[in-house]
Amino acid sequence: MTSRQGSVGPIARRLADTFTWRETPWGTFADASGWWHDPELLALLGPGLGALHADLGATVVVGIETRGLLLGPITALALGVGFVEIRKDRRIPGDGRGPAGDPMLRAATPPEYQDGGLTLVVPGRLFRPGDRVLLVDEWLETGAQASAVRRMVTEAGAEWIGAAVVVDACAPHTRARLDVRGLLTEDELPA
Template sequence: MTDSRDVVRRLREGFAWRDTPVGVFADLSGWWRDPELLRMLGPSLAGLHADASPTVVAGIETRGLVLGPLAALPLGVGFVEVRKEYRVAGEGQRDGADPMLRAGTPPGYQDGGLTLIAPRRLFRPGDRVLLVDEWIETGAQASAVRRMVDEAGADWAGVAVIVAACPPEVGERLGVKALVTDDQLPG
């Protein structure tokens, strides 16, 4: 059993804001260095939506590809990676290859938006898909994944994140549950 107070304490201790020439960013590197926190993250994230009985966990590159499998293991379910299309552009689809689901974020998201992709065959009708990631602010990427899940005929179980920094209406619409909110992190 994971002690949620210990998880929150370790998240706070391992977190820092960093000033850079292009702005301030959240430095999560202390989280990845703490082996006990790494051990606790998967079960903690999985526990946020255990009542939704997910049948598969999805994660968006890059950090979702690490956190998703950590959460899938305690749930006893598989994992689907969601890629950013520009990172795999130029890899033409072979004849007979699985068709890809695609969904974009709004044009204003990250200076122009992006397209997320996943193999259609990995989201099955009747699946209950839990999206796992490290941080949510606007919900743009989670909304894109939800559209892919809907298109595949699967059901949305919600979003489990380490940090929620989104408006309440976004959290409610997407079913966001978090280990901490951004205002709980050291400032």
């Protein structure tokens, strides 16, 4: 079963054509820089990602630092909704308050995620009860970060509707639990 919805086949082909794997001394890495360089593809990404969950009526799009901060706003514009950025907390854990006492929502990924996990943060005031939240990112594999965002969304009283990603590389149980829909799967990328 594919996670693609609608008529995103031409986008998937173009994504595959502009993608490469890079060999480095530390291993093989996905190089998506061709996606950002192609202006026509970049113009298609926001509407394409937004179309994956168009039937669920998102009222806000969220994106996780770093690539989610590129894809999130263009998807939000395509859907005519707002955008919320999720940051990776690089500070020593504190009391959970942001500037001027603004309560911050925080959620950690599991310790085994990326050699020790990480904590994601967002000002709590940016999610409101009744918000229908769509996560947008370039790649989803383990679901660790998406699950952390979902916990923050739920804690704020908003509703998680799913994740729209460029590449769906997750297991079927993760896809179903988080309602992940992708423009293409990892198997559709060139070897």
